[in-house]
Amino acid sequence: MPANKKHLSSWTQRLAKISAGFVGGYLVSASMFIALAFWTDHINMVMSLRFAGFIVWAFLMVFAFLSKNGWKTWGIYLLVTAVFAVAIYFGQIYRPIP
Secondary structure (H helix, E strand, C coil): CCCCCCHHHHHHHHHHHHHHHHHHHHHHHHHHHHHHHHCHHHHHHHHHHHHHHHHHHHHHHHHHHHCCCCCHHHHHHHCCHHHHHHHHHHHHHHCCCC
């Protein structure tokens, strides 16, 4: 019995979800921890990135596959990464790491 057509997605959606899960999730999790490192104790934050970063990345990967549209997921991930990039920028200005 073949699969129901409404549950199958196009190859572009699959590519968008896979790349958003792997690459976009990594960008968001890494930029989040780097932004936190500029605003808190950077040595502790780098150590927590090693362990908690994987958990955040895995959650973001699952979220990418649960969403209906992979391109919207990419947009959300890029927007969140841009917000963290702004936080990194201001963190470098106002709290430079010695």
